[in-house]
Amino acid sequence: MSNSIPLAERMRPNSIEQLIGQQHLTGSGGILYNALQQQHIPSIILWGPPGVGKTTLAHIIASASKAPFFQLSAISSGVKDVRAIIELAQKTSKTILFIDEIHRFNKSQQDALLGAVENGTLTLIGATTENPSFEINSALLSRCQVFVLKALSRTDLTNLVEHAIKTDAWLQQKQIQIQEYDALLTISGGDARKLLNLLELVVAFATSHPINITNDLVIAIAQKKVALYDKNGEQHYDIVSAFIKSMRGSDPNGAVYWLARMIEGGEDVTFIARRMLIFASEDVGNANPNALLLANATFDAVAKIGYPESRIILSQTAIYLATSPKSNAAYEAINNALQAVHEKGDLSVPLHLRNAPTPLMEQLNYGKNYQYAHLGPNNFIEQEYLPDALIGCRFYQPGSNARENEIRKFLKDRWNDKYGY
Helix, strand or coil: CCCCCCHHHHCCCCCHHHCCCCHHHHCCCCHHHHHHHCCCCCCEEEECCCCCCHHHHHHHHHHHHCCCEEEEECCCCCHHHHHHHHHHHCCCCCEEEEEECHHHCCHHHHHHHHHHHHCCCEEEEEEECCCHHHHCCHHHHCCCEEEECCCCCHHHHHHHHHHHHHHCHHHHCCCEEECCCHHHHHHHCCCHHHHHHHHHHHHHHCCCCCEEECHHHHHHHHHHHCCCCCCCCCHHHHHHHHHHHHHHCCCHHHHHHHHHHHHHCCCCHHHHHHHHHHHHHHHHHHHCCHHHHHHHHHHHHHHHHCCCCHHHHHHHHHHHHHCCCCCCHHHHHHHHHHHHHHHHCCCCCCHHHCCCCCHHHHHCCCCCCCCCHHHCHHHCCCCCCCCHHHCCCCCCCCCCCHHHHHHHHHHHHHHCCCCCC
16 A cells, blocks of 8 residues: 555545535535635534545634644543533634534433533534434534535546546556446445545555556455445445335345345344334334334344344344335324424323322312223223314324224224324
């Protein structure tokens, strides 16, 4: 190799003008471009896929603002590290703290940032591959602006490679001709950092001179030298996403392929089983209630057995889930109910549904007129179970499958047309 510094690090841009991609943010007139020109940098969350420039942007912002710069990784840092930096920042001004993979900070770690971000002791730059709405608590998120970074286009990536070949001192010494790009781009998965380091690897291990880079050459070297699945990095989130979406799409072939990718990469069996357990409720649900039972049994079984035998159990369950009827009705129902809670606030429990363990509560009509369902025909008596402001609201809509069609008929028989089943 050229030296101890990877090509991706050697090629890291030093200014916003040198950055490839993200022109909607960094091009002339873009919001980040203007913020740097005006030297007014708010606390921000950079959200986008791996290798699109989040870390690079953080360094460019720090350099342009000439502010003290600290960097933490959420994987290896905790509240103690955050507080130590806050103490240092209180002695200076305009301190920037960059936290990579901020979605891996838990609530208490994120809460430790709140005061310093709010009073301006710190300007926070967080980088995440996950949706901030779900992974960053609302108090911290409300104090930051979220900027969405886009996946780099094929043109962006090929330009990056060509720029590296023309400008990097070590690559300039080689006679490099790129005949085919597909393998370089596919194996790196749109990640600029991986793309440049893969290019460096191919050039270092190529035996021909001049070096003609073809798909076959890239694949041959990558298979020997590159771990195509990094269970400790970010790619496994993309792989498990493909796994989940294959099962959701009722494709057992896709599900088993992505499962094999995780197995070959040495992914933790309980991680795979946990995701299937979630899937069984979120995506299969009451269309096939047995799916949750099998997924739970799988989680217990693979934790006891481990590799290599657990691959068979995981395969069986992945195929079962992929070929099960699907319903996300339970998932949608709780989301709809949560939305009502957020919109309507803390509505009072109707008096007839309250317990009355004391005489005073009885005097206040707690529990009055409650009807015990088991005393009615078919163990049912029609009465209201929602607060007045939500009467008639339907949060659960049964899916279109045999099991939930039975549920729909049951609800229609009980409630007539009240909920429109």
